[in-house]
Amino acid sequence: MVLLIGGSISNHYEKKQMTVTSIGLKDGIWEDRFGAKGTQINENGIPNYSIPFKIEDAPEETKSYALVLEDMDAYEVTNGIIWIHWVAANITSTSLKENASVKESGQFIQGINSWMTLEGGQQNQKLSSFYGGMAPPNKPHRYDLHVYALDSLLTLKNGFYLNQLYEEMDGHILSEYTLSGEYKN
Numbered sequence: 334m335v336l337l338i339g340g341s342i343s344n345h346y347e348k349k350q351m352t353v354t355s356i357g358l359k360d361g362i363w364e365d366r367f368g369a370k371g372t373q374i375n376e377n378g379i380p381n382y383s384i385p386f387k388i389e390d391a392p393e394e395t396k397s398y399a400l401v402l403e404d405m406d407a408y409e410v411t412n413g414i415i416w417i418h419w420v421a422a423n424i425t426s427t428s429l430k431e432n433a434s435v436k437e438s439g440q441f442i443q444g445i446n447s448w449m450t451l452e453g454g455q456q457n458q459k460l461s462s463f464y465g466g467m468a469p470p471n472k473p474h475r476y477d478l479h480v481y482a483l484d485s486l487l488t489l490k491n492g493f494y495l496n497q498l499y500e501e502m503d504g505h506i507l508s509e510y511t512l513s514g515e516y517k518n
Contacts, residue, residue: 350510353480355386357431358514363476366431368467368516371420373386373432377456379448380466383419383434388416388480392507395482399502403497404467411452418476419464420444420495422487434464438472444493462492467516475515 357364365371366382373382388398399422406418419434420496424441434443447453449461467476487501 337400350387350389351480351510351514353386353478354383355478355512355514356470357384357386358512361514361515363516364465364469365517369469370517371466373435375460375463377448377454379456379460380468381435381464382432382466383429383464384478384514385431385433386429386478386480387511388482391482393429394484395507396425396473397422397483397486398427399481399483399487399498400424401479401498402476403436403463404469404474404476405471406472407447410471411447411450412454414447414450417445417447418467420493420498421495422498422501423491424446425486437455442470442487442489442491444489444498446493458492468516469516471518472515473515473517477512478512480510480512481506487517 357367363423367384368380371380371382375381393464402419421441421443443462445461446465448456448465449458481502483505487503489497489501
């Protein structure tokens, strides 16, 4: 629609907000297969069957996506640590399928999750550079998937740290969306 405002012509349109959805989230609950109740477990007993998601209405200038999956409810049972389950960057597709962390690991880069910490059993860096599934020990926890649309690819390498992701994204975030759901213990 073109409007005439005070003698000047202005393009007026409604800008859509980027959204993220997941078929693995039903009525606000992450399905069992994406965490400790699932059947795909790595050699250290950590669930690693990653959640699928789809991105819509990202800005046209988007060159890549990054994600952080975190559990803030873990804070009270981990000596003050917000648990990081998955960190990834340089995702160039608007969707990831179930188990993409393992099956499509060469398509994007992945950072270190919290399973490498003392509280997580000190899993090695290689195994911790994948999705490390939801496993609330004390009660159902809320898990937040933060997805960032970026105007560039990042110069990170597999095994990067969370702070490195935020440093690299600084000044490059076009849009972001948080998809939240609960996982039952």
